[in-house]
Amino acid sequence: METLTAAEIAQNYSAALDSVTLVNALMALSSRDDDQKATVARNVEHLELMVAKDYWTSEDLAPLNAAIAAGK
Numbered sequence: 001m002e003t004l005t006a007a008e009i010a011q012n013y014s015a016a017l018d019s020v021t022l023v024n025a026l027m028a029l030s031s032r033d034d035d036q037k038a039t040v041a042r043n044v045e046h047l048e049l050m051v052a053k054d055y056w057t058s059e060d061l062a063p064l065n066a067a068i069a070a071g072k
Contacts, residue, residue, distance in 0.1 A: 022043050023047070024070065048068055050064060
């Protein structure tokens with residue numbers, strides 16, 4: 001089990017939300033080139049790793065899970 005400070009958890013959550021924003025923006029495009037597809041895949045993988053963490057407290061993980069689903 002990882003033990004993080006509240007500030008570290010907030011920083012990780014903010015980074016995950018950045019991935020959510022990027023995935024959602026790219027998935028909203030009518031088509032994606034290979035680089036954009038690779039970016040989506042990397043960010044979905046990052047989000048999958050993040051939602052599996054056991055240190056979350058009251059953070060809303062729904063946007064992360066929605067972006068994972070959208071990116072797949």
